[in-house]
Amino acid sequence: MSRHFEAVKVTDKVYWVGAIDWGIRDFHGYTTPRGSTYNAYLIMGDDVILIDTVREPFKEELLARVASVTDPKNVRYIISNHSEPDHSSGLPWVIDQVKPEKVFASKVGLKDLDGYYHMGGIDKVDNGSTMRLGGVDLTFIDTPMIHWPDSMMTYMPSQKLLFSQDGFGMHLASSERFADEIPQGVLYEENAKYFANILLPYKQLIVKLLDKIKDLGLEIETICPDHGPIWRKNLQVPINTYYKWCAQEPTNKAVITFASMWGSTEIMARAIEDGMVSAGANVIVLPMKSSDRSVVVTEVLEAGALLVGSPTLNNGVFPTMADTLTYMKGLKPRNLVGAAFGSFGWSGEAVKVLNDYLEQIKVEIVSEPLNLQFVPDAEGIEQCRRFGEAVAARLKEVVQNGA
């Protein structure tokens, strides 16, 4: 092994031995302008235990970090908390290098790892069970759909430490390993972006998991996720933030996102914005010519209204809007009011497509779609302003009185 990488001590028995991916800018459709990390952890008990591995191109970085603490051949056990390839594609090579006595995963994890790597020989751990490995007790908690069906978390009572795989993670490459070392604005932004783009569809399961952790009485002083920084201070902050995002309580913020072809839909969007702001809403406008779908979803996470606009193109909707709304539909944001708008030359089908998307996202539709032909004139602009005012008024009611 030619390159040197240092492990980072997390507690007296646990080291971070993951990899930093400064270059990744797209994570299955989610833009990651600040890169990411694939975190793995080493437990130095009487035997050495590795928690998770890393994405395959970073496998040597992982073992180099292990080597800064102990000979990698001392790894006796590997626990795979999550089979998605960002955490497991390095696993077959790591197994080949260190030849562990046992590799453990959840019941579904066994099948997934076999499906990916055709690698039987993994041992199953049961939900809620505690196993003593190398003099260390570890408790396994199945967390299906956070983020995949196989996902589980591993709790280490002696260190009051939770290995939370994707939970409490974020795509943020940094030389700092701990959340309290990161500028808090950056931390909040990337935490929200990860939640909106990865975890939002599973918000009800996340609430149950958080409640379950409370009910189990687990004392947690450190949360070690599989992406981004480690949480070791003020853990109520990330936990309560998750509760808040799961609830998606509507706020007075509206997101207007649109595509435009020759500028008419953009004129409409700006007039709608003007109407909404006059009526007291906080508005963010995201033109799809310069925004991306994962930013739109992140802004929607803490919004109460969603307005979508498109010109009619070839009897349908503009491709960037179809992209964004298809993506958003899968992430299931909820508790939104909204409406669709657009411009057209001679047929005008786009607004119906947009409206259908809003219905599928279960947006409370405040107004019939506003569909204007060619370039909005003064009356058209006034219609847009009133349209914006109407959505803002309903948003205000929802925020004040509940939906």
Ligand code: FEO
């Ligand atoms: Fe980071 Fe679901 O993998």
